[in-house]
Amino acid sequence: MEGTSIIAWMAWTWPTAAFFAFIALCLIAMSVWEVYSPGGAPRHGILGLDTTRGDRLFISLLGSAFIFLAWLGLFGTPLWAPLGISLVYAFVVFRWV
Amino acid sequence: MYKQLNQKAWFLVAPVVALVAFNAIIPLMTVVNFSVQETFGDNVFFWAGVDWFEQVLHSSRFHDALLRQILFTAIILLIEVPLGLIVALAMPRKGPWVSVCLVTMALPLLIPWNVVGAMWNIFALPEIGLMGKGLRSLGFDFNYTRQPLTAWFTVVLMDVWHWTSLVVLLCYAGLVSIPNDYYQAAKIDGASAWSVFRYIQLPKLKRVLTIAILLRFMDSFMIYTEVVVLTGGGPGNSTTFLSIDLVKMALGQFDLGPAAAMSLIYFLIILLLSWLFYTVMTRNEAR
Amino acid sequence: MHPERRTFIRKRALIPAIYIIFLMLPIYWLVTMSFKTTNEILGGFTPWPVNFTLANYVKIFTDSTWYSGYINSLTFVIANTILSVVVALPAAYAFSRYRFLGDKHLFFWLLTNRMAPPAVFALPFLQLYSAVGLFDTPWAVALAHTLFNVPLAVWILEGFMSGVPKELDETAYVDGYPFWRFFLKIFIPTIAAGIGVACFFCFMFSWVELLLAKTLTSVAAKPIVATMTRTASTSGYELGLLAAAGTLTIVPGAFVIYFVRNYIAKGFALGRV
Structure with a gap:
């Protein structure tokens, strides 16, 4: 090195x-x-958390990481299915959380 | 406090951002890069995809270390939080003893972590240590270098010794912030010691206790130095927690790929915990 | 006061007393060991030094492999403390006084670095600091420790600064003070206690850390904590020496702690209790 x-x-x-x-x-x-x-469009979401856009992005990304890891641990490759789940999850987070 | 909107404030935080980015982002990017490649040294890398992640997630070595880690964290939380609360409740509120208590209790927190390990090593040695000799003369078959169970006992006792004071100090800070009027009112009502605790002290301590539990959770999840110095992760692998396993893999065997994949999984767990911590703290603050 | 109430208080004092005895026992044993000869330690169990000796301390203060460890440690710890606090001061002011784009997330990101396990960073740090040519210098450790000390300092200082009323700033600006004059001449003296506490905690966390300090140094800048672990693992039975070195590392903490005793709890709660 x-x-x-x-x-x-x-x-x-x-x-x-x-x-x-x-x-x-x-x-x-x-x-x-x-x-x-x-202002970040703050709101009081369904989880009882006050979130802004940035928080929702963070929750989406972190949650997606765990979705990928869980899928890899339980089922293995290929990873198209968790990608789909993550996108749905991100949409849900941005819409309601 | 009302805060003024001022984008020039970015200039004030820029040095911090530059410094922490250098230390945090470059290494983190490197770890991500390593985690998807295979290397045989000399900076020659081959694409490995998510193989390492799969391997780590399926390896019994990782599962065992994670299980041991969770068990350890659960045990020390169950001991340290109630014990710290009891000691804080029994501490004097004023007078010369307050300083004595605070200073002596904070002392373990300020001892280098490897010295904590070395100290307990000497303290618990079966033949010549005060604790080892004491337990053996009481009839216990105590030898923490040979028996997994006594090794666990020693490691847990060391952590209780090292960190319970943090819970005590946090709870104490919460208790002294309760106005005296509350106690006066309780006295007039003839409330018992239990109901004073249940209806006056416990509600006020809720937030402090949450912070204490989360801090202890996260810190115990990264425990490394004290245990390495005390037991080296042994006997066998019986006290090999996540950080110890990771360092063995990364710096001991130079298995860059698996170590990097494990680092990232570990880091994500910690990130989730810190997010919970931050959310709880800021949420209580808003009220 | 009623007699029963008095006995109640006395009984209650037992709990902290027992707890403190429990805390002091291992420390007592460490200090005792440091005054024993190697023969006495290995010869059998003695509850206090029978052949009282200062040889272990003499060795540490005369053997350069030992005392240079303390000098190296102090060098990077002090460099790190100064660097962390100086950089954190303006940032903490920005966080306590202004809103700006991404402020909350930036604060959270800083916090995650305080929480990140050093084990994750050990290997990439080794390569990063080798690549920039700082490996085995005190600077590498001082810079690496800013990873967790800068966020800590920002957090503690922000807590103290938020306690200073905003009117102080506004009056100064009305009086025509430019920002830096106000900051250095008025604001910093006002929060001197907070700076002291932040320095103390940076000092402490850099002082107690082993993994990064050991990974980033080999010979020239070896810190005392690494000297101790290597002694413990290689030569095995110089326990008296090890105990003496350990006792000496407790001294700075014990000494400084007295001055910040009223802020300890606050600092450990990262200024947010």
């Missing part, structure tokens, strides 16, 4: 780079949304 550039030891791959680009895009999109419609 000595003498190699910072990019080399981080061992980047295209899929992981795409993953982080997606997260970064989400954050940028949320910031732009916030600028055009400030």
Whole structure:
């Protein structure tokens, strides 16, 4: 690892780079949304939590991670089914939580 | 307090963000990258997909470490929270003894963690330690380097010794914040000690207790140094908790892929816990 | 006071008393061991030092592998404390006085780093600090420890700053103070106690941490905690020496704790109780 550039030891791959680009895009999109419609649309959701848009994004992402892990632990690959579940879950979170 | 909207405040937080991002984001990205690849050293990597995650999620080694971790956390919570509450309730509220109690009780919190381990190691040695010798002369067959059960007993006792004071201090801070009028009113009503506790002290302590439980939960979930120094994770693997297992895998065997996958699963659990912690804290604050 | 009430209070005092005795026993044993000779320790069980000796302490203060450990530890701990608090001060002010884009989430993100297990970061830190050429220097450890100390300092300072009325800022701005003059001349002296507490906790958490400090150093910057664990694992039975080194690490904590005793609980609750 000595003498190699910072990019080399981080061992980047295209899929992981795409993953982080997606997260970064989400954050940028949320910031732009916030600028055009400030306040974050706070509400008291069905779980009894006061959430804003940012909170809902976080709950969606964290929950999706656990959905993927659970699927991988119980059924294994391929991962299209948990992707579908995660999208539905994210929609539910953004709509009602 | 009403806070003014001011986007220039970002300049004030920028140094913190830069520093923590350097320390948190670059390593986290690296861990994610490692977790999907196979390596044989020399910076040569092969794509492995989610194999490592599957392997870790199905490995009995991870399951055992996780189970031990949950069991350990449950035991120490069941001991430390009631004990801390009882000690805090019995502590004097004013007078010279308050400082004495606070300073002596806080002392274990401020001892380097490896010294805590080394101290208990010396304290519990079967032949020459005060506790080991004491227990053996009372007729117990105590040898924490050989028997898993006594090793657990020693590790749990060490954690109780190390961290119960945190619960005591938090509860004590909550108790002294109760105005004296409440007690006066209870006295006029002729309330018993139990009903004072049940209807005056416990409701006021609810939030502090939540914080104490969550802090202890998270900190015990990452326990590493004290146990490594005391038992090294043994005998066998009987006291190998999550962090110990992870460090063995990452720095001991240099299994980058599985270690990275395990790190991420571990990190997600902690992230969920911290989110719960933060939500509970800010929710109570709003009221 | 009624006699029964008095005995009740005395009985009640038993609980903290017993608890404190329980806390003191292992510390007593550590200190006792540090004054024993190796022969006495291995020879059998003695409840107090029979052949009282200072040899263990003499060795630590004269052998450079030992005392340089303390110097290395103090170097990175102090560097880390100063760095963490200086960086955290303006940020804590921003969090306590203003709303801005993403403030709550930023605060939460900082908090998660305080909660993250160091074991997760040990390996990537080793590679990161090797890549930037800081491996085996006190700076690597000082920077690595900011991971959990900066969020902690921000949190504690924010708690103290929120207790300062906003009128102080507003009057100063009306009087024509520019921001930095106000911040350095008026605001920082006002929250001096909070800065003290934040320094104390940064000092402590950097002082007690072992895993990262050990991973990021090898020879030149080896901290005392690493010296101790390596001694414990390799040469095995220099228990007296180990006990003396341990006793010395308790001293700074015991000394400083007296000054912050009224803020300890507050600090451990991360300034939010």
